[in-house]
Amino acid sequence: xxxxxxxxxxxxxxxxxxxxxxxxxxxxxxxxxxxxxxxxxxxxxxxxxxxxxxxxxxxxxxxxxxxxxxxxxxxxxxxxxxxxxxxxxxxxxxxxxxxxxxxxxxxxxxxxxxxxxxxxxxxxxxxxxxxxxxxxxxxxxxxxxxxxxxxxxxxxxxxxxxxxxxxxxxxxxxxxxxxxxxxxxxxxxxxxxxxxxxxxxxxxxxxxxxxxxxxxxxxxxxxxxxxxxxxxxxxxxxxxxxxxxxxxxxxxxxxxxxxxxxxxxxxxxxxxxxxxxxxxxxxxxxxxxxxxxxxxxxxxxxxxxxxxxxxxxxxxxxxxxxxxxxxxxxxxxxxxxxxxxxxxxxxxx
Numbered sequence: 083x084x085x086x087x088x089x090x091x092x093x094x095x096x097x098x099x100x101x102x103x104x105x106x107x108x109x110x111x112x113x114x115x116x117x118x119x120x121x122x123x124x125x126x127x128x129x130x131x132x133x134x135x136x137x138x139x140x141x142x143x144x145x146x147x148x149x150x151x152x153x154x155x156x157x158x159x160x161x162x163x164x165x166x167x168x169x170x171x172x173x174x175x176x177x178x179x180x181x182x183x184x185x186x187x188x189x190x191x192x193x194x195x196x197x198x199x200x201x202x203x204x205x206x207x208x209x210x211x212x213x214x215x216x217x218x219x220x221x222x223x224x225x226x227x228x229x230x231x232x233x234x235x236x237x238x239x240x241x242x243x244x245x246x247x248x249x250x251x252x253x254x255x256x257x258x259x260x261x262x263x264x265x266x267x268x269x270x271x272x273x274x275x276x277x278x279x280x281x282x283x284x285x286x287x288x289x290x291x292x293x294x295x296x297x298x299x300x301x302x303x304x305x306x307x308x309x310x311x312x313x314x315x316x317x318x319x320x321x322x323x324x325x326x327x328x329x330x331x332x333x334x335x336x337x338x339x340x341x342x343x344x345x346x347x348x349x350x351x352x353x354x355x356x357x358x359x360x361x362x363x364x365x366x367x368x369x370x371x372x373x374x375x376x377x378x379x380x381x382x383x384x385x386x387x388x389x390x391x392x393x394x395x396x397x398x399x400x401x402x403x404x405x406x407x408x409x410x411x412x413x414x415x416x417x418x419x420x421x422x423x424x425x426x427x428x429x430x431x
């Protein structure tokens with residue numbers, strides 16, 4: 083396993099990053115009685131309260147559409163006492179930076195792939211294991227289960243409370259004209275591919291023989307254009323809505339990883355909110371989740387033909403060799419997942 087030996091180093095670096103405070107702490111809508119004592123009890127909130135929301139894709143992405151619904155519903159139901167300030171296109175930072183800024187209290191709400199949160203609460207990434215689900219319904223059943231509810235609580239130690247789970251779809255591989263199409267598992271060998279900072283996805287690509295490297299999504303199109311990368315992997319709605327077809331020639335429908343996306347709010351803010359506002363935000367988060375899932379499911383089915391019309395060649399390979407080559411990915415994470423969760427996952431495989 084090419085990434086296995088680097089996991090411990092990554093977690094140690096992440097630990098150091100969290101507690102050394104690499105960002106300046108700024109919060110105009112929240113004050114603390116005792117700056118040195120950063121506890122939930124020390125937080126005082128005044129209304130109207132502005133919550134800054136950041137995410138990495140553009141506003142046409144299903145998460146952007148759902149967040150607009152979330153904003154409208156919260157502001158209306160709270161009579162303007164909760165204001166949602168949305169920043170798309172990585173205006174407040176990349177996925178990894180946004181999550182880190184939740185910890186340092188510079189961003190109040192974000193939504194990102196579950197695997198990106200796994201740098202902090204490792205088990206959050208379990209749903210991204212390769213070829214775990216074949217369709218949306220079983221994936222949603224798992225995500226909405228008590229198993230994931232319990233796992234979600236682990237993020238509270240890092241100042242994040244999970245409001246709901248958005249959907250990003252099933253991740254697929256795209257390649258440039260110079261790299262050629264991925265028509266079989268062997269075509270992944272040596273492929274220079276961009277991934278998010280998601281250790282499960284990176285390990286999956288590595289097991290397939292590719293050379294994965296994490297890179298900010300907001301800068302991806304340019305990196306593909308100048309051949310910093312010859313390939314990337316993302317769900318079909320993301321590929322279409324962010325116009326990656328302009329810089330990639332082939333789409334291989336691998337569906338190698340299901341991409342759940344926790345919608346998270348700063349836990350210190352959540353703990354300090356009036357109960358009535360918690361209820362409003364929770365209901366709006368659930369409604370936004372339902373809208374997001376509906377859009378992603380619909381776009382996943384419909385956008386393949388749209389990508390073909392944009393000039394991409396679409397390949398449906400035999401996935402059996404892909405699955406066989408990645409069955410060992412779970413072994414890399416078995417120690418940190420724990421035997422009970424691993425046994426449950428193995429039942430799904």
